[in-house]
Amino acid sequence: MPSDMAAQQGRKQGPGRPKDEEKRKAILDAACRQFLENGIAATRVDRIASEAGVSKMTVYAHFGDKAGLFAASVRSRTETLAEALADLPDPPADLRRALITYGTAFVLFLRSPDVLRLDLILATEAATHPEIAAAFYESGPGVVLGTVTGILRQACERGMIRLPDVDKAADSLVASWCHGPDWIAQRLALRGPPTREEAQERVQRSVDWFLAAHAVKPQD
Amino acid sequence: MPSDMAAQQGRKQGPGRPKDEEKRKAILDAACRQFLENGIAATRVDRIASEAGVSKMTVYAHFGDKAGLFAASVRSRTETLAEALADLPDPPADLRRALITYGTAFVLFLRSPDVLRLDLILATEAATHPEIAAAFYESGPGVVLGTVTGILRQACERGMIRLPDVDKAADSLVASWCHGPDWIAQRLALRGPPTREEAQERVQRSVDWFLAAHAVKPQD
DNA sequence: TAATTCATGGACTCACGGGTACAATAATGA
DNA sequence: TCATTATTGTACCCGTGAGTCCATGAATTA
Numbered sequence: 001m002p003s004d005m006a007a008q009q010g011r012k013q014g015p016g017r018p019k020d021e022e023k024r025k026a027i028l029d030a031a032c033r034q035f036l037e038n039g040i041a042a043t044r045v046d047r048i049a050s051e052a053g054v055s056k057m058t059v060y061a062h063f064g065d066k067a068g069l070f071a072a073s074v075r076s077r078t079e080t081l082a083e084a085l086a087d088l089p090d091p092p093a094d095l096r097r098a099l100i101t102y103g104t105a106f107v108l109f110l111r112s113p114d115v116l117r118l119d120l121i122l123a124t125e126a127a128t129h130p131e132i133a134a135a136f137y138e139s140g141p142g143v144v145l146g147t148v149t150g151i152l153r154q155a156c157e158r159g160m161i162r163l164p165d166v167d168k169a170a171d172s173l174v175a176s177w178c179h180g181p182d183w184i185a186q187r188l189a190l191r192g193p194p195t196r197e198e199a200q201e202r203v204q205r206s207v208d209w210f211l212a213a214h215a216v217k218p219q220d
Numbered sequence: 221m222p223s224d225m226a227a228q229q230g231r232k233q234g235p236g237r238p239k240d241e242e243k244r245k246a247i248l249d250a251a252c253r254q255f256l257e258n259g260i261a262a263t264r265v266d267r268i269a270s271e272a273g274v275s276k277m278t279v280y281a282h283f284g285d286k287a288g289l290f291a292a293s294v295r296s297r298t299e300t301l302a303e304a305l306a307d308l309p310d311p312p313a314d315l316r317r318a319l320i321t322y323g324t325a326f327v328l329f330l331r332s333p334d335v336l337r338l339d340l341i342l343a344t345e346a347a348t349h350p351e352i353a354a355a356f357y358e359s360g361p362g363v364v365l366g367t368v369t370g371i372l373r374q375a376c377e378r379g380m381i382r383l384p385d386v387d388k389a390a391d392s393l394v395a396s397w398c399h400g401p402d403w404i405a406q407r408l409a410l411r412g413p414p415t416r417e418e419a420q421e422r423v424q425r426s427v428d429w430f431l432a433a434h435a436v437k438p439q440d
Numbered sequence: 441t442a443a444t445t446c447a448t449g450g451a452c453t454c455a456c457g458g459g460t461a462c463a464a465t466a467a468t469g470a
Numbered sequence: 471t472c473a474t475t476a477t478t479g480t481a482c483c484c485g486t487g488a489g490t491c492c493a494t495g496a497a498t499t500a
Contacts, residue, residue: 016475017467023477039344041261045458055478056459066458119404120343124259126409133408145401165425171400172426179399180391181365184339188353189346205385206392213432236445237497243447265488275448276489286488 024062026052031073036117040070040125074132077118082139085109095155096211102151103177103203104196106144110178111186111193115140120187148174161214169214176206244282246272251293256337260290260345294352297338302359305329315375316431322371323397323423324416326364330398331406331413335360340407368394381434389434396426 030051034043045066049056063069088105091098109115118136126133149170155161163169185191194202250271254263265286269276283289308325311318329335338356346353369390375381383389405411414422 015469015473017469017477019476020467039261041259044456057479058477060459061476119407120340123340123407124344126407130409134410137405137408137410141401141404168422168425171402172396172422172429175398175400175403176392176396176426178395179403180395181361182391183395183399184361185357187339187343187346188357189350190354190357202388202392205388206396209392209429209433212434213429235443235499237447237499239446240497264486275450277449277491278447280489281446 019062023052023054023058027054027059027062027069028073028076031069032077035070035073035121036077036114039121040066045069071129071132074118074122074129075135077114078132078136078139081109081115081118082143085140085143091151095151095160096207098151099148099173099207099210100200100204102147103207104200106174107178107194107199107203108196110141110144111183111199113193116187145170145174159216161211162216163214169210173206173210176209177203239282243272243274243278247274247279247282247289248293248296251289252297255290255293255341256297256334259341260286265289291349291352294338294342295355297334298352298356298359301329301335301338302363305360305363311371315371315380316427318371319368319393319427319430320420320424322367323427324420326394327398327414327419327423328416330361330364331403331419333413336407365390365394379436381431382436383434389430393426393430396429397423 027048030048031043034048034051037043043066045059046056048069049059052059059069063072088102092101119140122129122133122136149166152161152163152170152173153166156163156166182191182194186193247268250268251263254268254271257263263286265279266276268289269279272279279289283292308322312321339360342349342353342356369386372381372383372390372393373386376383376386402411402414406413
């Protein structure tokens, strides 16, 4: 990622001691933890520095100011999460099984505490950091939506189901998997994340509705 | 609401000048606006006071401190919103029409900027103000879920549809109405609230799936 | 009228935390 | 070795904003 280096360092490795990449990583790591745990306002730069085992001046040397540190750390976190999403196995050929497999993975992903916190912070900060919010959407929910849309579109082309509007159908289907009142309750700390069984059961139910309503050939 | 008075004032109207209820209202009003707009940390008590046309001391006399002010203002806002939800018209007899009518109202409600902000702030603050979060859930999402569950249960009893688990079905159905990636995009300020037409179209689609999949009489 | 409580506004205290200054030291390229 | 840049620790500056103090005046009950 050379563009990243250019954007972050801005200097071509002139003479003198180079910046320590390990320290940079450590700072980003600590910053992620702190920002996710406390939000922007309540996070102390001093604490990040000490947790990273680094002096405060080093933090400012690498990232300029608190906002820059936030942006960089969220960006790195977003990339990490996006990789996790990209690592899903190939979809089974069977449509129903493909939807259930992916759906369960998505639910577990989208309701993991880290993603929940990240979503929360970015939603709070969307007004002041629109590019970050957009990047998060693209590499998180956008990927989920795109994958499901692809699966559905393919199934339509193969004549397995019939959908008047694939995009909207995908949106509603994903919604029915992930974001019910039950999910709201988790956001409000009224319950924990679902177990794998709960997630799967929930997705299976939605998928079965969906297929029952849209399948071309008669089924039960 | 006498319990409210007792909790807030604590004194039985002794001698001397009584507290001005209008000022109290004005303070709450300004506080709601500010907290919804900026969140807790970024809200300035001075600003609330000046916007309410009141001295800062008066704010502290009425609400003790910033946290108390926040709690009181969110409570009042939650009550207001709950009233809006309670004001919905009686459900039409027709099941499909009832679901669509309520669903559209819910979507417009849950995606209104105010509710979105409130949800966001409470989710952020859930750890430090669990009772407030719980109260919000009860009078917001909880009411929606309860209403839909009621409608579905009745329909089951009348033999119009068949559902193995009414509660979970209601959760998924509500989710498919409200909280797709499209909604996430709105939270991230990537799009605005849906129009009435969009909301209705979306709900209608979900309801039709649902009924197609669960109707007792033969379907295609 | 007297006693009591509320409200005002402005000045004030005080803790907190972002960001900087500086002097010393370490690592690197030339 | 020399110039250059990174890093450190500590001490510091300084804006900000929550919460308080106080002297004055207004509303209310007895």
